[in-house]
Each structure stands twice: as C-alpha cells, then as structure tokens.
Amino acid sequence: MSKLNMVQAINLALQEKMKDDDGVVVLGEDVGVDEGVFRVTAGLLEKYGEERVIDTPLAESGIIGTSIGMALTGMKPVCEMQFSGFSYLIMHQLEGHASRMRQRSLGAWSVPLVVRMPYGGGIRALEHHSESRETFYAHIPGIKTVIPSSPRNARALLVSAIEDPDPVIFMEPKRSYRAFREDVPDKIERMELGKAQIVQEGNDITVISWGAMMRPVIKAIEESQKEFNASIELIDILTVSPLDEKAIIDSVMKTGRVVIVQEAPKNVSISSEIVARINDKALLYLEAPVKRVTNYDVVTPYFSRELDFIPSQGRIKRAIKETLDF
Amino acid sequence: MASALIAYEKKSNKNKLKFDTVKFYFNKGQNMPKKITNRFSVSYLQILDENGKVDKKLEPKIPDKDLISMYRWMVMAREFDERMLKLQRQGRIGTFGPSIGQEAAHCIPAYLMNEKDWMVGAFREAGARLIRGETMEQALHFYNGYEEGNAKPEGSNILPVSIIVGAQALHAVGIGYSLKYRKVKDAAVVTFFGDGATSEGDFHEAMNFAGVWQVPVVLICQNNQWAISLPRHKQTRSATIAQKGIAYDVPGIQVDGNDPLAMYVASKEALERAKSGGGPTLIEAVTFRMMMHTTADDPTKYRTDEEVEGWRPKDPLIRMKTYLINKNIWSDTKEEEMRAEVKKEIDEAVKNFEANPSFDSALVFDHTYGNKHYTFEEERTEFLAERAKEAENVKA
Ligand SMILES: Cc1ncc(C[n+]2csc(CCOP(=O)(O)OP(=O)(O)O)c2C)c(N)n1
Ligand SMILES: [Mg+2]
Numbered sequence A: 001m002s003k004l005n006m007v008q009a010i011n012l013a014l015q016e017k018m019k020d021d022d023g024v025v026v027l028g029e030d031v032g033v034d035e036g037v038f039r040v041t042a043g044l045l046e047k048y049g050e051e052r053v054i055d056t057p058l059a060e061s062g063i064i065g066t067s068i069g070m071a072l073t074g075m076k077p078v079c080e081m082q083f084s085g086f087s088y089l090i091m092h093q094l095e096g097h098a099s100r101m102r103q104r105s106l107g108a109w110s111v112p113l114v115v116r117m118p119y120g121g122g123i124r125a126l127e128h129h130s131e132s133r134e135t136f137y138a139h140i141p142g143i144k145t146v147i148p149s150s151p152r153n154a155r156a157l158l159v160s161a162i163e164d165p166d167p168v169i170f171m172e173p174k175r176s177y178r179a180f181r182e183d184v185p186d187k188i189e190r191m192e193l194g195k196a197q198i199v200q201e202g203n204d205i206t207v208i209s210w211g212a213m214m215r216p217v218i219k220a221i222e223e224s225q226k227e228f229n230a231s232i233e234l235i236d237i238l239t240v241s242p243l244d245e246k247a248i249i250d251s252v253m254k255t256g257r258v259v260i261v262q263e264a265p266k267n268v269s270i271s272s273e274i275v276a277r278i279n280d281k282a283l284l285y286l287e288a289p290v291k292r293v294t295n296y297d298v299v300t301p302y303f304s305r306e307l308d309f310i311p312s313q314g315r316i317k318r319a320i321k322e323t324l325d326f
Numbered sequence B: 001m002a003s004a005l006i007a008y009e010k011k012s013n014k015n016k017l018k019f020d021t022v023k024f025y026f027n028k029g030q031n032m033p034k035k036i037t038n039r040f041s042v043s044y045l046q047i048l049d050e051n052g053k054v055d056k057k058l059e060p061k062i063p064d065k066d067l068i069s070m071y072r073w074m075v076m077a078r079e080f081d082e083r084m085l086k087l088q089r090q091g092r093i094g095t096f097g098p099s100i101g102q103e104a105a106h107c108i109p110a111y112l113m114n115e116k117d118w119m120v121g122a123f124r125e126a127g128a129r130l131i132r133g134e135t136m137e138q139a140l141h142f143y144n145g146y147e148e149g150n151a152k153p154e155g156s157n158i159l160p161v162s163i164i165v166g167a168q169a170l171h172a173v174g175i176g177y178s179l180k181y182r183k184v185k186d187a188a189v190v191t192f193f194g195d196g197a198t199s200e201g202d203f204h205e206a207m208n209f210a211g212v213w214q215v216p217v218v219l220i221c222q223n224n225q226w227a228i229s230l231p232r233h234k235q236t237r238s239a240t241i242a243q244k245g246i247a248y249d250v251p252g253i254q255v256d257g258n259d260p261l262a263m264y265v266a267s268k269e270a271l272e273r274a275k276s277g278g279g280p281t282l283i284e285a286v287t288f289r290m291m292m293h294t295t296a297d298d299p300t301k302y303r304t305d306e307e308v309e310g311w312r313p314k315d316p317l318i319r320m321k322t323y324l325i326n327k328n329i330w331s332d333t334k335e336e337e338m339r340a341e342v343k344k345e346i347d348e349a350v351k352n353f354e355a356n357p358s359f360d361s362a363l364v365f366d367h368t369y370g371n372k373h374y375t376f377e378e379e380r381t382e383f384l385a386e387r388a389k390e391a392e393n394v395k396a
Helices: A006-020 A044-048 A060-072 A084-098 A134-138 A151-163 A211-228 A245-255 A270-285 A303-309 A313-325 B004-011 B064-089 B103-112 B126-131 B136-143 B167-181 B201-213 B244-248 B260-275 B305-314 B316-326 B332-355 B361-366 B374-395
Strands: A002-004 A024-028 A053-055 A076-080 A114-119 A144-146 A168-173 A182-184 A197-200 A205-209 A232-236 A239-241 A258-265 A291-295 B024-027 B030-032 B118-120 B189-194 B217-223 B252-256 B281-286
Touching: A002 A006, A006 A024, A006 A044, A006 A076, A006 A151, A006 A168, A006 A182, A024 A060, A044 A053, A060 A076, A060 A084, A084 A114, A084 A134, A114 A151, A134 A144, A134 A168, A134 A239, A134 A270, A144 A151, A151 A168, A151 A182, A168 A211, A197 A211, A205 A211, A205 A245, A205 A313, A211 A232, A211 A258, A211 A313, A232 A245, A245 A270, A258 A270, A258 A313, A270 A291, A291 A313, A303 B361, A303 B374, A313 B374, B064 B103, B064 B126, B064 B136, B064 B260, B064 B316, B064 B332, B103 B126, B103 B189, B103 B217, B103 B260, B103 B281, B103 B316, B118 B167, B126 B136, B136 B332, B167 B189, B167 B201, B167 B217, B189 B260, B201 B217, B201 B244, B217 B260, B244 B252, B244 B281, B252 B260, B260 B281, B260 B316, B305 B316, B361 B374
Parallel strands: A024 A053, A024 A076, A076 A114, A114 A168, A144 A168, A205 A232, A205 A258, A258 A291, B118 B189, B189 B217, B217 B281, B252 B281
Antiparallel strands: A002 A182, A144 A239, A197 A232, B024 B030
C-alpha cells in the first residue's frame, strides 16, 4: 500500500502496463520531456525512451488517427489530450473510425486504444480548460467512457481500460488530481469497466454521481446523515457509458428516492439517461421525483464565475433534503 | 514601391533554400525523373541586424513619429506583460501567456493596420490587442476570468482571444471572403498563430482556402521556436514555416521577427497586396519565447538557460532603441520619460481594474443565445434562487 494522489495513481497504472506489455505506447502533446502539463506521465520517457513515449506534433486528430493505425496492428496506444477542451478535434476519428472498426469488419479488426483527458472545472483555468462534456463520448456506440473519482479507482480503471479490447475514453477529474491521497495497493488492481460502485449502502435515498462531483457529494452526504438522520446509499457510476443500469435500478427499488449530481449541464446529459432508465424499469418504485443537481445550460463561464455554476456541497445537500421531505 | 522582398531575393542567394535537391530513384542507380517542373525558393528578410546595423538598401522610409510610436507600443507591450506576470504571481489574475521577446512580430503588423482591418489573434499578442484598441482593463478582466474582458473594443474589429490552437486562421479566411464579397475597400485581415499551430489541420485548411479564394488575409506565424515543450524541429521537418505557403501557392516569406523594420516592410507589403486584390500572404516571423509558455509552465524542464540567453541580444526593443538613437531622434532622457509614462498608464489601468466590483454571474444567461427561450429563463430563475440560498448559508 502507498498513499498516492490521483496523478501518481494514474502514473502507476501507466508504468505497470508499459512494463507488462511492450505494445503499450504513450503519445500526446508534451507527454515526454515535459512529463505532461499535469506531470501524469512523469518518468515514462526516462524509463521507456522516445519510441514508446512520443512527444507528438500539435495535432489532436493526428494523435488519434495514428493511434488507430497502431491499435489496428497490435499496439496499445494510450493517447493524451492535453485538456478535454481540445478533444473535439478527434471526434471524426472516434465516431467515423475508432468506434466502428470492429462492427465494420464483423470483428476482424478492433481498435484497443485509450484516450486520457483531464476534464472539468475548479482550477481557475483559461477558457476551454473547464468543461465537462462526457455526454459527447457516451453518445458514441462502440466506445466506452470511464470517469474515475479517486486515486485507487483511477489506477484500477486505467489498467482495465488499457487491457480492454475496445476504444476507451478515460476522463480524469483534474480538480481531484492532487486534492487528496488514498491507499493504493502495490499489487496491480483492476476494476471491471461498465460497473458502478456502491460506495456506501443505505435505505432512505440513493445519491448517484461520478468524477469530481464525488467529493462535494460525499461531504454533503456526511452532513445530511447527521442533520436529517437519513440512511443514504451512494453510487459512483465510474463508467458513464455503457451505464451499469442494474446497480441503479436495484438501489432505486430499495430506497425509492434519488438525487443525481453531475458537473455537466443538464440538457441531454448522463443524468438525463439515468432518469430515463429509472423511468423504464423502476418508475413505480419512486416515492419522490428524481432530483437532478447539474450545471446550467450555458456556455461554460470563465473561471471567476465557474463556482457559481458547478454544483456545490450546499446545493447537493438541499436537493437531498428536498427529496427526503417530498 | 519596389518590392523589398523581391529585391532581397536578388540580393542574397545564400539564404535561399533549394527544393530540387531531393533525388528520386525509381530504378537502382538511375536518377529519375529527368524533367524538373518547378523550382522553389524561400526568402529571408532582415533589415536591422542584432547590432542595430541597418541595411541601407532595404531601409524603409518611415516618418520619425511612427518610428517612435512603434517603439513606444513595443515598450508598452513589454511593460504590460511584465506587470501581468507580477499580478499573476500575487494571485491578482489567473494564468497568463507572456509574449516577451516577440513584440516586433505582433506589435508592428498591428500598428500598420487601420480601423477597417480585422485582427484575428491567438493568445500571445497582448500588445497587438492594445494597439488595436483593447483597453488594459479589458485584458486584466479577461485574465482574471471574466467574459467582460473579451468584449469588443469600441470601434475596432478585433476578435476575442482564441485559445484553440490554429482554429482562428480559418475564421480570418472567412472574414477575408466576406470583405471581398462585400467589396470593402482598404480592408484586410491579419491573423496570428504560433509555430505549433502549423501542425493542426485547421492551419493547412486555412492556407488552402486562402489560396483558392485569393482573399485579403495576412497569416502571421510567430515562430517562437517552442510550442510549450516541443522544439520547432520536432514540430515539423520543414526547414522553414514560410515554405509551407508554396504548397498552397500563398506567397510566403521568412522574416527576422525580432527586427522591427523587417516586420514593417513585410507586413506593409502583405497588407498592400491583400488590399489591392493580390490575395493572401504567409509571414513567418522568426522570434523567440523568452519566458514560460504560460504562468502554469516550468520551462526549465525542457530547455536550457543558454538557449534563452543566446536570444537576449536579439531583443527587438534593444534593436529599435539603437536604431532610434543612431538616427538622432532618441535619447536616454526620452527613454526614461517614456517608460515612466507607460508605467503610469499601466498603474492607472490596474487601479481601475481593481476598483471594479466583481461582475454579475447571471449575465451569462443573457449571452448563451441571441433569442430568449423560456426554458433558459426558468433556469436563470432557478440559478438566482440557488445563489440566494447559498448566500444565506454563508451568512448563517
Ligand atoms: C487545439 C489545441 N490543442 C492544444 C492546446 C494546448 N496548447 C495551448 S498553447 C499550446 C502550444 C502552442 O504553440 P504555438 O502554436 O507554437 O504557440 P505559442 O504558445 O508558442 O505562442 C498548446 C499545446 C490548445 N490550446 N489547443
Ligand atoms: Mg510557438
């Protein structure tokens, strides 16, 4: 066991998989000599050399397009988008090729690549460095979209993502990169993709969240348990697509009350999908309307305003109370 | 005016790059093809060298008052950047990307633009933005994380800071198309981007569209040798960035970007070409990023002090000052007075900026769409209610 922050934990997974499999390469802007703008790729160039840790020219589409070629021929590229805000340049490669190669060839070809990208707000960054746009990726069939929330699950999920036979978008909540440390086992650990985690069990209400929102959610739950004397179940979604529907439905059937907390705007989002699945399979178990705490449907504000828009601990707590009292 | 660029081509062959030196061998030992259809060369322009020595044959005739004015703007850009770095260190603004060392490359073209011209920049031209009419207060608000800082300056065609590398070059070409379509007289577009941007597809598409459409656009690459940690030679194998124009039939020239006179001549000619229907120009301004990429970056991780120090004597400000002194139109006393004035202007702006109360957050709801939609009005109401509850919590 070592106490690691999320940056170190992700780095550990990269180290482990690079050691394990010489097909694993890391490529992106400033990932080599500079060790990534957040230092996630620290030490990799020194250990594995320029052939496996590639400082690419400045072209996101180029990074993913070439990675598709590598992945098609047995390599395992782990690409980095410097910030998720620059990843929209890879959409055509993802939608048009990476996601479809398997089906297009009836399984003869596959594209086992991972695209890591820091996402989300809260670090007082310039424009395009604060969005939470997981919905874009979640909407593409053939791609998995994973969002860890802590050092330990980040490490385990990244190991599994690299081992996965299909393209995985791995969105890293940059606000949590260095926010806290957690015990991470020395022995390699995996977490199945497509599975949510019941962080704590409870009977009165289910709170569902993922990524950077897990921190304020946990704090809001701690306070709510005391103040409202409630037994709260907490689900960390971890893979936003494909969604672990069963974990959600089982919990809703038990508690009958749900609050969903997401950093992204409300319109056509992961929370919309969760509500729809509850509606499909557990509507009659509900004792209160499903409450959503989300960002607003505005262009992501610049950093001096952003915290007014991202769900706060207070807002989450109020939503829990409202749903309990309904 | 006779073309200084062409004059320079005739004058010096030694800096010319030859593109017919690569031989294709189709059969072993045989040199094919025999017929060469095109030969290309790239010109390099320098008028005022590092020692402040001027090439008399190429020296442009610039009125003294313009020379002094351009120098003042470059000093303003330098002092402003330095103040921004200080404010950032003190936590009074957020992340900032200084352009220290690159003042000639962006201030001189901006100075040559008129109020009908459009400036479509990236993020490393704070000085050019001031010249084109942005106030320092606006820049301060922008770097302090408020949209108010990106609002259009009164009476000036300048687009907001564009952080997505390379994207703005295409906007410039579209604006150029529009100017041509509307037959706007005496107007052109100047777009700035870095060496790193030339790797993005958007740059190549912009060059190609500009060439095909023959639009009045000047594409200025501030080649500062680095894209964060990636050195210029790892960005592209091309010997110059100017030569990328050849593929798109966009006239390209490599200019000493730390030479204000060369930047003046090249930009003036490119603007004149654009405005007289001659189409686009690519200017590679060879310069150097003397500071960090942004305040979030640590350049000691990837480059040596020696490299940076090697560029210090090439500083465009030193060069311009020497030129002005040699012309007998400048002195240390004047310099002191001017620096004091500039600093006072900056002090004033910082004071005004900090006196400004923080802006209303709900304003964001007014500007996501041009037409109102009731669902967003409902969201605004919800937002305001949540903010009010939040404020109560803080009080309690
Ligand atoms: C599309 C895109 N990818 C990545 C980034 C992150 N980024 C910001 S500036 C920069 C380097 C730009 O280099 P260059 O074009 O040479 O301009 P310079 O910073 O040197 O002025 C990078 C990679 C970005 N802003 N946009
Ligand atoms: Mg550069």
